[in-house]
Amino acid sequence: MVDLPDKAERFIDWYLAAVEAAELTDKRYEVKGMNIWTPYGMQSRRALDALLVREVERIGSRAIEFPTLIPQPQFEKEKEHVKGFDDQVYWVTKGGASALDIPLVLRPTSETAMYPVFALWVRSHRDLPLNVYQIVSVFRYETKTTRPFLRVREIHFFEEHTCQADEARATARVEEDLAAFERMAAALALPFAASRRPDWDKFPGAHYSIALDIPVGQGRTLQIGTVHHYRENFSRPYGIQYEDPAGTLRYVHQTTFGLSERLLGAVVAVHGDRRGVVFPSILAPVQVVLVPIAAPGGGAAPVEAARGLADRLRDRGLRVHVDDSDERPGAKYYRWESRGVPLRLEIGPREASAGTVTAVNRLGERTVLGPGELDRAVADALSAFDRTLTARAESAFRSAFSVATKLEELSGSTTVRVVPWCGQEACGHRIEAAIEGGVLGTPERPLPVDPGAPGPCIACGERSGARWVLAGRPL
Amino acid sequence: MVDLPDKAERFIDWYLAAVEAAELTDKRYEVKGMNIWTPYGMQSRRALDALLVREVERIGSRAIEFPTLIPQPQFEKEKEHVKGFDDQVYWVTKGGASALDIPLVLRPTSETAMYPVFALWVRSHRDLPLNVYQIVSVFRYETKTTRPFLRVREIHFFEEHTCQADEARATARVEEDLAAFERMAAALALPFAASRRPDWDKFPGAHYSIALDIPVGQGRTLQIGTVHHYRENFSRPYGIQYEDPAGTLRYVHQTTFGLSERLLGAVVAVHGDRRGVVFPSILAPVQVVLVPIAAPGGGAAPVEAARGLADRLRDRGLRVHVDDSDERPGAKYYRWESRGVPLRLEIGPREASAGTVTAVNRLGERTVLGPGELDRAVADALSAFDRTLTARAESAFRSAFSVATKLEELSGSTTVRVVPWCGQEACGHRIEAAIEGGVLGTPERPLPVDPGAPGPCIACGERSGARWVLAGRPL
Known part of the structure; x- marks a missing residue:
């Protein structure tokens, strides 16, 4: 029961320790960067997938699934795309004892798997729009250091692919996807920046790429998703x-x-702290843990009260666990805190007889609930926790950005910087060198800081064409 | 709008045509035996997965997920197992441009992926039982003719793996799994035989294998699952x-x-007929299709009635589609029949004003529902359909078996045969040659035919040790 490494000072150490303490994954599989989803991690993944499915089906996408393996000639049809992935694909070259006539790629993403078939599915304007998605494993032969969930070689991946009648409709679809992501992010209490990446950093084959970045402290950002507009870049080679x-x-x-x-x-x-993971309730494998606390030599009233309440909470659709193991309460609190459970209910003999519970949420807020309508009070406490979590995340998000107008301000920056840029690639690279990171791109959503009208380019001083862009240090 | 090939005479042609007409899969992907899950097929797969998850979690299994790739040395640790799969695994030998130091196998099943890690997870009797499952893609380099869902090279696969304290507990777990499968099969209206496979046909590395076979007509059987007891055959090599x-x-x-x-x-x-697929309601992507039929020059009353009823049915949790396209009603009926929709509701102007619907289920039974409490009447009609489907399948199941006591009766058999066998492998192979199929094994559940006490072995005439076994022609 020791605190984790300091999150601000030693972020990656803290992150690895938090993931480990919560038992979200097991890294001891024999292939580096290919981890095991434990029962607890798998439950959070399932909850996450359900959220994605709900929001993407709301905007008319339908689930499909394409094969994992892509034949080499099909994979290599769009030149820029294959160039972008050439170094990081796994090749299947043998079946049984014999060499395959045509080597197969383990999909790193599914454009080249799907698009030859889209050419068969789409014939008439009545077949449009085609909006489909899949949630599958994709594979990247990563050479950088791997980290659970952040950089792995087998990736649990959501990919939507759409075909639209024209450029404007494709642009509108990009907006719909961004709006769907806004709803997902709100449910996860994760404020984000959406940035149109500079050309040298867009997806291989894309017309433009909007990346979804989340500030994770000290000027670092985590790219957690992308929406791309391909124009006709794939539809022409794939017909x-x-x-x-x-x-x-x-x-x-x-x-x-x-x-x-x-x-x-x-x-x-974003949400984790020195005691470990903090789950928003939508993602928590256990949303409410009930800890009955027997008096020394006391009766079964706390356990019975806990079980009765747990049943009523399950009837409300909540994910609930009663921890009636024979550990000390302190050890239980510690375990469920490090596992990120949003709400803990303590029930001693006094609470059991009064029909109350002491509720302690994962942010440390303590209240007494009841008597009467306890299940409703618990559900309300869970919602209140989510609101507090969101408010805290939004406050951190606001503090994560600041304006810079001189290159020398960028070095060692502990915030994501909002800087004026003329749009020239050479200046972009000077910004990246100065911040030892990347130009994230032009914000597609209002920023939490209002920088006013852009001044001259931070790199060359040129006024014309200058716009605000974000610059940070991608994890 | 032509009938499909005759199911009894040309089963495989019928099967392929039925799958095609229902648009459950697209076979036009460039890799043979790796098919695409279409939106419609994907919905039925999702419903199937939900059923498996429900029943297996009821017996205490928890979801996990192991990596897709298995390092060669790990894969080759259990000799019999690797021998069984040697000819049918895909090998990943390259990452980017360079050869991998250790080749990786695309899992054909996950024993060898999981068990080295189980050795870390299981330390004490308190860690037992370990009951976990995953639903993933597995890969087999099939050399036989591939068929959608029946024999493919990328397989959508459910696999439960358990560790028990001793042999008796493992035997008890086999029984729990069989009982869980009985509940799944009942929900799907699929009567099945559970047979202990002869030794020469058990799973590589198993102590014994119980296979789940479904008769599909003309003496043919489809093995749709297995439960294996491994004893210590894997726990010893994997420690x-x-x-x-x-x-x-x-x-x-x-x-x-x-x-x-x-x-x-x-x-x-099992359920399909000359008009195509027939889904039990639990699996149907669309459970109820509503077809409003406007009178010539008539008003919108049928469409409005259909939409109103559809909303109420959705509120009951049903999967519903209103087909208000401008096709002829006959064309609509045909399409939804070939797609296996259990219940069609026809709503003309007369029905709309009377508050009734004409319900036609996929087995051709027609009734008028309403007026009043229409949504409840529809739900009841759906349940009645499932009961009829089950009764029909059970009747076919009973007719699918017959006793044979002479080898010459086996040739060209149009039923699964129940035959007396002495237990010697040589006699088993003579039975297999005679029926041009396989000894499925000793029934683990009562058969629909009661053969009484077994007579002498059908092959050698030996009386001692003779038991009834099933023999059929696996698809």
Whole structure:
């Protein structure tokens, strides 16, 4: 029962310790960067997937699933795309004892798996829009240091792919996806920045890429998702055409929307504290833990009260655990705190006879609930916890950005910087060198700081065309 | 709008046509035997997974997920097991441009992925039983002809793995899994035979294997799952030991329970008819389709009535579709029949004004529902459909078995045969040659035919040790 490493000072050490203490994953699998989803981690992943499914189906996407393996010729059709992934794909070259005629790639993402088939699915304007998604494993042969959820070689991945009739409709779809992500992020209490990446950092094959970044302290950011506009960059090589109402053949405009298990890493990184993980209730494998506390030589009243209340909470659809093991209460508190349970209910003999519980939420707020309508009071306390968590995250988000107008201000920055940039790539690289990180791009949503009108480019001093961009240090 | 091929005469042609007409899968992916889950197929798969999860969690299994790739040395630790899979695994040999130091196998099943880690998870008797499952893709380099859902190279797979304290507890777990499968099969209206496979046909590394077979007509059977008892066959090579309460180190006894997308193939094969797929309601992507029928030049009353009723049915948790497209009603009926929708509601102007609907279920039974409490009447009609489907399947199941006591009766058999066998492998192979199929094994559940006491072995005439076994022609 020792505190974790200091989160601000030793972020990565803290992160690894928090994930470990919560038993969200087991890293002892024999292949580096391929981790095991433990029962507890798997429950949070399932809750996360359910949230993604709910929000993406709300905007009309339908679940599909394409094969894991992609034949080499199909994979290599879009030149820029394959160039972007060439170094980081796994190759299947043998089946049984014999070499395969055509090597197969373990998908790093599914554009090249899906698009030849989209060419068969899309024939007429009546087939549009085509909005589909899958939640699958993708594979990247990472050479950088791997970290649970943040950088792994087998990635639990959400990918939406859409075909639209024209560029404007594809742009509108990008907006719909961003709005869906806003709802997901709100449910997870995760404020984020959406930035149009500079050209040198967009997705291989994209017309433009909007990345979703979450500040995780000290000027660091975590890219947890992207929405891409492909224009006709894939539909031309893969031949995805439709007949418009006038009988003309046109190429579709495509978009994608990608998220991954990094979102779980972001939840750990943003909400966690010195005692470990803090789950927003939507993601918590256990939302309420009940700890009955028997008096020395006392009766079974606390256990019975806990079990009765647990049943009523389950009837309300809550995920509940009664910890009636014979450990000391302190050890139990510690374990469930490090596992991020939003709400703990302590029930001693006094509470049991009064029909009350002492509720302590994961942010340390303590209240007495009841008597009467306890299950409703617990549900309310859980909602109140989520609101507090959101307020805390929003406050941290506001403090995570600050304006800089001189290059020398960027070095060692402990915030994400909002800087004026002329748009030239050379200046962009000077900004990146100064902050020892990256130009995240042009904000697509209002920022928590209002920088006013942009001054001259922070790098070259040129006034014309200057716009505000975000610069930070991607994890 | 033509009928499908004759199911009894040309079963495989019928099967392929039925799957195609229902648009459950798209076979046009560039890798043979790796198919695409379409939106409609994906919905039925999701419903199937939800059923498996519900029943297996009821018996205390928890979801986990292990990596897709298994390092060669780990894969090759249990000799018999690797021998069984050697010819049918895909090998990953390259990452980026360079050869991997250690080749990786795409899991054909996960024993060898999981068990080295189970050795870390299981330390004490308090860690037992360990009951976990995953639902993932597994890969087999099939050389036989591939068929959607029945024989594919990327398989949607359910696998439960358990560690028990001793052999008796492992045997008891096998029984719990069989009981869980009975509940799943009942929900799917799929009667099945559970047979202890002969030794030459058990799973590589198993102590014994109980296979779940479904008769699909003409003496053919479809193996849709297995439950295996491994004794210590894996725990010894992988070192899975625990300290018992007396402080002695013991090897665990292990079991597995496997099911796959074949279960969906079995639903098609068993319930389908000349018009296509028939879904039991639990699996149907659309459970109720409402077809409003406007009178020529008539008003919107049927459409409005259909939409209002659809909303009420959705509130009851039903999966509902209103087909208000401008096709002819006949074309709509045909499409939804071939897609297996259990219940169609026809609403014309007369029905709309009377507050009734004409309900036609997928087995052709027609009734008028209402007026009043229409949503409840629809739900009842759906339950009645499931009962009829079950009764029909049970009747077919009973007719699918017959006793044979002479080898010459086996040739060209159109039923699964119940035959007396002495237990010698040579006699088993003579039975298999005679029926041009396989000895399925000793029934683990009462058969629909009661053969009385077994007579002499059908192959050698030996009386002693003779028992009834099933023999059929596995698809």
